[in-house]
Amino acid sequence: MNKNSLIRKFNKQAPIYERNTRQRRLGEWRRRLLQGVEGKVLEVAVGAGANFPFYHPDTVDVTAVDFSPEMLTRARQMASELGIRATFLERDIETLELPERSYDCVVSTLSLCGYEDPVKALNNINRWAKPGGRIYLLEHGMSTNRLLGAVQHLVNPAARRISGCHYNRDMIDIVNASELNIVKTERYWNGIIHLIWAQAT
Ligand SMILES: C[S@@+](CC[C@H](N)C(=O)[O-])C[C@H]1O[C@@H](n2cnc3c(N)ncnc32)[C@H](O)[C@@H]1O
Known part of the structure; x- marks a missing residue:
């Protein structure tokens, strides 16, 4: 799908993702996943900042990337309300250049469904x-x-x-095909929802 039309789709969905930041079940999974996120944190496809409530403002310095300006506006607002130190980049993850070997933690939630080449995106995260x-x-x-x-x-x-999302991707196969090492996985909701803890190589 053409990138500009994908960005327009996500711009339109920004108010929905803003409301989703208060979604209880998703919030439980985010809380469970994100314990231990600290230091220099890269969050790719940050959306409306739904993960920010689960970071400790004193221990994170976040670089947050998304190609949707409407999502970023909401993420900025969320960070400022919560006192999260964050820098925002309006960029496409699939072509983004960042300093290599720089981040203590990388967070990506509900985003591998959207990329043209999710393995390449994970290999970028690994770098x-x-x-x-x-x-x-x-x-x-x-x-x-x-x-x-x-x-x-x-x-x-x-x-x-x-919606711009693929619903039928095999996420474990995708992560296994990347350069990341899986440390632990948990699955919920008939195996549809994956929590994956991995390590850069
Ligand atoms: C389903 S939303 C998830 C947002 C957020 N991570 C969350 O958990 O609520 C997907 C997000 O990925 C962003 N996105 C999708 N493809 C992208 C790309 N190639 N580069 C940057 N952002 C992208 C969209 O703009 C959207 O904000």
Whole structure:
């Protein structure tokens, strides 16, 4: 899909993602995943800043990237309300250049569904993190329930067109195909939701 039309789609969804920052179940998964995020933190595809409430303002220095200006406006507001020190970059993750081996932690939530080449995005994350840097992923992917999986395949073309997301990606296969090392995974909601803790190599 053309990048500009993808950006327009996400701009339109920004108010929804702002409301989602208060979504309780997602909030529980974010809280569980993000314990331990500290130091120089890179957050890719930051959206409306839904992860910011789970950072400790005193221990993080965040660089937050997204290609949607509408999302970034909301993320800036969220950071300022919570006292989170953050720098915002309006960029495409798939072409972004950042200093290599620089970040203690990289956070990416609900974003691998959107990239053209998610393995390449993860390899970029691997380059930007310090060796052994901690990587935190919360993603939705193919269910372990075969019936639900079949539905995900069926609705995928429409979902991609409407929301910009792929609904049928195998997230574990994708992370395994990247240069990251998986440390631990947990799955919820018939295996659709993945919490993945990984390490840069
Ligand atoms: C589904 S939202 C998730 C937002 C946030 N991470 C969260 O957990 O609520 C996906 C976000 O990824 C951003 N995004 C998608 N593809 C991107 C790309 N290639 N470069 C930068 N941002 C991208 C969208 O603008 C959107 O803010």
